[in-house]
Amino acid sequence: MGGVKSKRMPRAVRERQMLDAAVRTFGQRGYRAASMDEIAELAGVSKPLVYLYLNSKESLFTACIRREAKALTEAVRTGVRTELPADRQLWEGLQAFFTHTAENPDGWAVLHLQARTHGEPFAAEVAAMREELVAFVTELIAVAAREAHRDPSLEEGEVAGLGEALVGAAESLADWANATPDVTARQAAATLMNFAWAGLGNLMDGRPWSPPSGTDAPVPALT
């Protein structure tokens, strides 16, 4: 107590250590294969303490999902300057997304590979995060459509479909980038930006998307 040197840490710090260990273990070994013994050992605490703090394997996993989902959506939102044109916002958002998933592969595995099983109590946590990302992207597309003034009839349903397609493409590419040596976050973002914005037809004709010159480092084009 008091000034005496002790092994005591604030609860928040201990909890963070447990969650770090849990995300790593769940992400690498899967929900079912992961053991609480393993997680406690990696966190450097006793198993009873993990149960005391986080109650059960299930609620520990739910806490992991919640933390990783929040971190990912925040990374994307703070990575985007909303005063930019839609395509630049999308480019920044994709870079933030792939940078975050590359730097947190275990967190991404928890969110995308582990937590999606239908019927689990935690599926709803991931669904909420995904909906937030889809809503964010869909709004960007809707704004871009309004700005272009060309297609006021771009229907809500169609825009929603485009948002779903884009998020699905990003999820798939994040798995691929994390599993493929030498694919950087920037390359993954550039691949998707080219695909999503310029389209395959333009890529084939050698017309990739590129940001306005002088305002950003060149995009690694598909050439």
Add this chain to the structure above:
Amino acid sequence: MGGVKSKRMPRAVRERQMLDAAVRTFGQRGYRAASMDEIAELAGVSKPLVYLYLNSKESLFTACIRREAKALTEAVRTGVRTELPADRQLWEGLQAFFTHTAENPDGWAVLHLQARTHGEPFAAEVAAMREELVAFVTELIAVAAREAHRDPSLEEGEVAGLGEALVGAAESLADWANATPDVTARQAAATLMNFAWAGLGNLMDGRPWSPPSGTDAPVPALT
């Protein structure tokens, strides 16, 4: 025996009934929540018979995945006339994909929502199907790039990334289309074709993809 009317059916027919019941139950209720009792009852057979034929819940689920994966990849492959240009092949492939997933929503749920949990013995079954679809799409893109003669340096890694993006977008849209009232397979295919081929940039400017006139019914465009 012989010509006597009996309740006996060929094993293949019974197995198909069991698999039909299993796909429906797993797809709608999830792997864990689904019970063998439920599946046997829906198939109109006894539970011991299900075990006799298919051994365990796990191997029944694996058999479901294998059947549904084969049906989906065959639907896509037979839906594409390989003598057509790449964009038309893609259009036909996407229509076949979304038609199949719309007509077999439980099979699609088994493949995409139920079977992807990392570490499960059946994850490899789905991964194999997905790789086949990615390879198919990636080859289409590579052929299109070669045909265009514009970009011989379109690198293998980049093309692979585009294939992953496209398949991820298709998976996401299939979930969305099956969960959204009044979205037809053709609309889902058109949305993805516009996205993938024309790109958002062109869509914003009112230049959607469209097949050569006169060779196909008009694509429901994003207008």
